[in-house]
Amino acid sequence: MTHALSCETINSARFDTLGLIPELLKRVTELEYLIPTPIQSECIPLVLKGGDLLAGANTGSGKTAAFALPLLQSLHMHPQSTSKGNVVRALVLVPTRELAQQIAASFKRYAQGLMPRVKVEAVFGGVSANTQMLALRGGADVLVATPGRLLDLLSSNAITLSQVSHLVLDEADRMLSLGFTDELGEILALLPKSKQTLLFSATFPEEVKALTDALLTTPVEVLLQSQEQSTLHQQVYTVNKNRKTALLAHLIKEQHWRQVLVFASAKNTCNRLEQKLAKAGVSAQVFHGDKAQGARNRVLDGFKNGEISVLIATDIAARGIDIDKLPVVINYELPRSPVDYMHRIGRSGRAGEAGLALSLISHDEYQHFNLIEKKNKFTLEREQVLGFEADAEAPVDCPSRESKSMAAPEGMGKKKRKKLPKANADLWGKKP
Structure with missing residues (x-):
């Protein structure tokens, strides 16, 4: 059963009430994080408990810290005893290169006070895969990746996902809208069944709901989109x-x-x-x-x-x-x-x-x-702006909104989305 939480008022919690270790509390103070945002105050304790989580919040709500801080604490409290090759311990999947770079930078910023050091890497397309392969020698504690480049590295045996203990899907709705369905299916098939899964999405269309049902086990649900007055x-x-x-x-x-x-x-x-x-x-x-x-x-x-x-x-x-x-x-x-x-x-x-x-x-x-x-x-x-007023009637050469002139969003190809590979159909709750 999915449990739902909601926050109708601004949370008054402090970071030192959320269960974070002293090293991370010191770091958030250095970064001048004075009061946790509602998504942080709700999600950090839940992630620390180790269960699955489905979270939705407005953009700019501080959700990266909501999963990065507790994941860093979990990795710090349960270090690997010996090196076991190019393994990944926590995997964060994102839809764009810029988001991969930004989230990896946040992990590194939050982890500065932790010893032994936490290795954080980001992999994405548009740059040399060889450079990323070299950076991943010995694996990574946290890997932030776009699906396509991650599959390229997996096919080259640069890393293995067999020991992933934490999986985060950030902007899940955007990944599915950009046509990453097949890639996600391939990646999920390579992950261990026993892991903590955190899914963050601003909206929850049917595809996201199907992904939720396939990935999450009795998740706690935190939906905070409408609680604060917009600025x-x-x-x-x-x-x-x-x-x-x-x-x-x-x-x-x-x-x-x-x-x-x-x-x-x-x-x-x-x-x-x-x-x-x-x-x-x-x-x-x-x-x-x-x-x-x-x-x-x-x-x-x-x-x-x-x-x-x-x-x-x-x-x-x-x-x-x-x-x-x-x-x-x-x-x-x-x-x-x-x-x-x-x-x-x-x-x-x-x-x-x-x-x-x-x-x-x-x-x-x-x-x-x-x-x-x-x-x-x-x-x-x-x-209207003086001097630039719109005519009362549309000019005769104004195209219809429904015409073919409407451009498809960048990232969406002209081809129809392919059906899921038969081997991955079970991951999405669909019969082959």
């Missing part, structure tokens, strides 16, 4: 499609925003928008899957440290990017999924900071934004 302000501006870029440039220059994350639906749109903004006197950089990993890292680092003021990105930036006090997120184009809308705007207004999420919609997007509102249970006033 994120949402606005919608209507504008003619052919004036949308001009409005975006006008807003950036007029408001003097120090950091703006602009979302577009396709890689080509990002590139064209960068060129158009440059002609309008606005310098921007693009961030999408066609850029080499090194270039992606440099652009992201430049945006985080303030060297780049405007970043134009596809939905690969909707998850896994944690930027302190990011003031503005703009939807230049709407995402296909109402869930992805929430993840996009969740890059701002994190950890109690004020933020603005602005959507620029033209006539062909009105209906889809109505759907986003309905699915996410909010209603926003349609506003």
Whole structure:
């Protein structure tokens, strides 16, 4: 039976009441973590107990620490007595390269005071597999991985998963939406049956529910999405499609925003928008899957440290990017999924900071934004900017939202998702 927990008020617990060892308490104090977030105060004691967990929380809620801190404590309290080859003790699966790097960095940051040292590695595509294989000699205490690269390393016998005692699936809904179903099935088949499994997901579509049933044993359920009043302000501006870029440039220059994350639906749109903004006197950089990993890292680092003021990105930036006090997120184009809308705007207004999420919609997007509102249970006033008002009627050349011009989310191929391999069907509660 699944047990459900809910928190309707902000938790008043302190880190020293959650069961953490002195070394980790000292470290969170050094990092100026003063009060645990609700997801941390609920999940840390539960993870320390060793059972399975299903957790859902808003973006920016501090969920990485909610599983990283207790997992580090468990690994520290139960060290390996002898080296047994390239084994992995705790495996964290994530959908994007940037999220893998970010979570691994968090583990390393939290583990600095632990002795013996905890070995943390991240593996993902877009960079040399040989370098990662060398780093994994002797195994890893914590391995943060994207599914595709992990399977590449497993096929090369670089690591073994036979001794994994802790499994975390972070952003499980996003992994399934990006088509990782087959890869997950292959990985799960290689894991021991006896292990602690933690599944974190912002939303719980049918695919996630099937994964939950297949993976978790009498899990405790912690769902905290709606407990806190949001510090994120949402606005919608209507504008003619052919004036949308001009409005975006006008807003950036007029408001003097120090950091703006602009979302577009396709890689080509990002590139064209960068060129158009440059002609309008606005310098921007693009961030999408066609850029080499090194270039992606440099652009992201430049945006985080303030060297780049405007970043134009596809939905690969909707998850896994944690930027302190990011003031503005703009939807230049709407995402296909109402869930992805929430993840996009969740890059701002994190950890109690004020933020603005602005959507620029033209006539062909009105209906889809109505759907986003309905699915996410909010209603926003349609506003206009003087000099950029939308016509009362759609221009004759405005395409329909349902037309083929609508781009598929990055990461989704044109082919239909393949059926699960027969050998892995049982893992998903499906008959072969």
